[in-house]
Structures are given as structure tokens and as C-alpha cells.
Amino acid sequence: MTAPVATGAAGFLARYEGLKVHLPGARKPWLNTLRADAAVHFAARGFPTRRIEQWKYTDLAPVAQSSFAEPLTMVEGAIALPVANAAHRAVFVDGRFRSDLSTLDGLAHRVGSLAQDLNAAEPFLGALAKPGSEPLVALNTMLFEDGLFIDLPEGLDGGLLELVSIAVDPGRPFAFHPRHLIRLAAGARLTLIETATGRGQCLHNPVFEIEVAEGATFTHGRMLQEEATVFHLSTIYAAIAAGGTYDNFTVAAGPRLTRNEIHAALTGPKAACHMNGAQMAADGQHVDTTTSLDHAAPDCASRQTYKTVLAGRSRGVFQGKIFVHQAAQKTDGYQMNQALLLSENAEIDSKPQLEIYADDVKCSHGATVGALDADSLFYLRSRGIPESQAKAMLVEAFLHEAVETVTDETLRTALTRALDNWWARQGAAA
């Protein structure tokens, strides 16, 4: 395994050819077929380029031109973990489950390593995130080694759970592609608080498949806080059945490049989806939130509010598509994205997109872009608050507004801390 690594798609395809007999589930024909299918798709399409509409504003060339290896050896021993937000947590290091670092004792339902539970996952793996859907999903399917598998039975309240992903710098470029499978049966409930940290020249390419059955509620808080050398490309596929709710709140603040791509489908009447978030970038960083919401059934509601703060020479992207099928009468859709530009060298590209085929719907969207409000700044300064402190107050206010919608207090506290940490780092750098 010391042969030189090719770059881009070819490099990953070569890795797959070399590793496929060693990957988890290598002796399971169904998984081999799934991976081989993914490899065909990835070989045909490669990394997305800016010629593709959904990637017009985000350039993956730095990823495609790098040579990443898989983290071949398991990282052993103690690892500094982030502050715990919940009693139960699943810890993954370089995409691999670490039972010794996790605290999952006493849980009645299935929570743990996907790699160790592949048979149970068979009917669901690749059902929502199909290998041919997106090149990054194909890449993930081809090479995933592990991930979080949650299967909540009917009516169970799974409480609060944490997912911690840590990337440990092996001193050379490396990539990992965790595959997370989360299923809530009818009436089940769960709040998941996810933290991603890590350092080094690294590509973190997770894919989530989330199934929310009738009347179930899944609250998903994400904090993508890797260091500024990391590429974070995550893709979420969620299907929400009648009366179910999927709540996603993502803070993206840290990586060199973040793509937060969410595809949610409201498949039964009175399903709801809330996708909110705050994304921040400092000099040299790029953040991209791309959502696609499929209203496929009547009487469903969706709410999206995203905030972007850009400092230095940085770039932010928001693309949000709401697709209302003909059957989805009485759809209530709302989308808002607001960007705050702290520098003249920052750039935001904002693209809302509504496609509506039903005639009785309520759908609205809005976008604002601006610098800090001069009147607000003067008001604070006229009360004796120094300029830098006044700016910090206004940025914090802008960001805090985004988390006001989060009702779970533990989650809201964790998200607020993530926002404040980012802003504190900007203050220190300025």
C-alpha cells in the first residue's frame, strides 16, 4: 500500500480497487454490488466541477487535485474529546467507531457502529442516498468504512445523544467517508448533537441517510468545527413521513471548505422540516449550504433560515431549492437567508429556487446581504461602547438570532458556544 497515490477521482478509484477486499462487508455480495455500482458512477462523473449547476459557486478543484490516502492504521489510545453535551455519546476517530471512547451503555435501542451491524442495515443502506445520486455519495458508498447506525423502535424516546467525529492528523493528506444511518420508527423521538473536529490535510466526506417515520421527531444539531486545513463535504438525505418532523440546525465554522448539502423529502401529509443554520468563514475559507426540499405530500410545512457571516477574503454560498409536487396542496414553505459581510473582499452567492406545481400553496423566500448597519454601530458607540466591541455585539446578535428557533436548551447552548468560539477566534486574529 505504499504505491504513489493518483490525484482526484482516479486516486480514489485506485484506492477502492486496492482496498475493496478489505473494506467492511467485503464478503457480503449485496454490499459489494452497491460499492461496485458506486464506483461505476464515480468513475463516470468524477468530482463535480463548476460546470455543474449545483456546483457553480463552489470549486472542488483543491480537493480533486490533492492526493488523499485512507487512514490505514487505527489511531490508538487516549484522544482529547470535546466537552460532553449529553450522557450518551458515540465517538468516531478518522471515521471509525471507538467503543472505548463512547458511552452508550444502558441504551435499549440500536446505537453504534454501522460496520459491526451491516446485516441489519442491508435493507436501508443506499435506499435514500443512492450511489447514482451525487458523485460525493458515490465516493462515500465506494469507500465508507464505518458510521453511526441508529434504529429507534416505535414510540421510543431516545432522548439526547451525541455524535463526535475526530480527525487525527497522520502527517499526510488523508480522507474518510463515514456513512451514518438513522432510522426513527413511528412516534419515536431523538435529539442528536453532532460535533466534528479535526486537523491536518483532510477530507471528511460523510453521508447521512435519515428516515423519520409517521409522527416521529428527529432533532439534528451539527457543529462542523474542523480546523482551516480540512475539507468538509457532507451530504444528508432525509425522508419524513406523515406527521413526522426533521429539524436540522448546522453551525459551519472552521474548515477551509465546507459544503453542507441537505436533501429532504416530505413524503406524507402534515410532515414538517426545519433546516436552519449559521455558517461563517474567515480569510481564505469557503462555506456552502445547499438545500433541496421536496414537498411531495399535502399539508406539509418547511422552514429554512440560514445566516452567513464572512470576514476577510472569504466566500459564502447559499442555494435553496423548494420543489412542490402537484399533489402537495396546502404546502407552507418559507425560506430566508441573510448574509453579513464584514469585509469588502468577502463574497456571497445566494440562489433561492422555487418550483411549484400545485396551485394552493403558500411559499415565500427572501435574501438579504449587507454590512454592519451604520446606524446601529453609531448608536452603540454613542453610548460609550468602543467600535470593536460594538461590532462584536452586532455580529453576535446577528448569529444568536439564528439559534433562537432551537427549542432544546442543551442544543441551543452548545450551538451558541460554537458561534461565540468562532467569533472569539476572529477577534483574536484581527
Add this chain to the structure above:
Amino acid sequence: MLRIEGLTAEIDGKQILKGIDLEVPTGEVHAIMGPNGSGKSTLSYVLSGREGYEVTGGSATFDGHDILAMEPEERAAAGLFLAFQYPVELPGVGNATFLRTALNAQRKARGESELDAMQFLKLARERMKALSMSDDMLKRGVNVGFSGGEKKRNEILQMALLKPSIAILDETDSGLDIDALKIVADGVNAMRGPDFSALVITHYQRLLDYIVPDRVHVLMQGRIVKSGGPELAKELEAQGYAAVQAAA
């Protein structure tokens, strides 16, 4: 003492203040009256340091300090307070956090010890009670969802907490009903004393029934055209600005 001499200022190349001469001795309350567009708000913004106003000549000093050379926050720490005609709403900034940050920033700039949350709350509640404000206003975002009267009372609360040596009240009476007007006036009158002075800018004489000024100045077309005692306000109310201008 606030001393303004030959002050000229412009916005976007258009001259608004055309040579203001004015002295407000410490301990006195002066009123500036004038019709719309006479430069009243420009004067208050120039004195408090808002961007976009270019001072082209003259001077303004407060207790001998050249205030025009200072940043807005430095002017505040030196004891100057502007009560805004249109207080700004700051969604996401809690009123309590805002007030405490402002008070502590000024105390820090003056080398005084900062107040902790408990000390601040005690002080704020005391001042709010005097202004008939409910505690609820501390919990809300700064001026967010406040009625016109609540916004102006919030300005007066800030003044009561920050204890400036000189307050400029920019049309604080606009949009107030008589009850709110009395509360605002009581707040200003409570500050009056040998160490406090105020410049009350207003369009109408009504406010001056409650805050009785030591002197009244009439500002028209960027200049003080007439000065006098409190009776001048009544005269203006009776005869209108045009008559004063004709006489001046």
C-alpha cells in the same frame, strides 16, 4: 460648559450648519427651537460624532476638550449623551446586556471599577422604577417591539444610568402622548443640578412647559437667529417661525 463657535458643517457637499455660536454653561438647560430643515438634528449628530457629517469650520469644546476631534465613544465617556430622535432597534442584543456594556465601557474609560451583573441589575431596577418602566423591558432586545413612548423612555433610562454631564435631547418629544412626555420631562428634571447641563432640541413649545429652559435659541437655516429666556418659546408658539425670521 459647552462652547460652540462659528461651527459649519455639511452633508454630501451641502452646507447645513452655517456658523453656529452657542454657549451652554454648566448647570443650565438650553432649548434649541427651529422649523424642519433648520439643522437641528445635524447639530446634534455633529456634536455626538456621527459619520457622514463633515465639519468645515469652527469649533466645539466641552469643559475645554475639543470634542470634534474625539471618537463617539470618547465623547460619551467624557460625559456627552445624545437622546436619539429615532432610537435604533437592535434585534438579538438584550437591553440589559446593552445597558451594562455601555455603563461599564464608560466606567472603564474613566478608570472606574466595572459593575457586576447583580450590582447593575439593582441600579437598573431602581432607575426604571423612577421612570415607571417595567422590568420586562430589560429582557427584550434593545428597542425591539417598543412603542414610540417606550423607546423614548429607554433613552431617558440610558441617560439616568450613564449620568452624563451634558445631554442633547434630539426631538425627544416627537411622537409622545402627554403622559409619556411628563415621564421623559421628569427624567430630565431629576438630572438637573449644578453639574448637569442639557440642550433640548424641539420643534414645539409643548415640551418646554415641562422642562423649563434657562435659555431658548432659535435655529433657522443653519444659524442661531435669536436667543432669549423661556418666554421666547411662548412667543414662537404664538407668532410662528416666520415672524421671528422677519424680525431677525
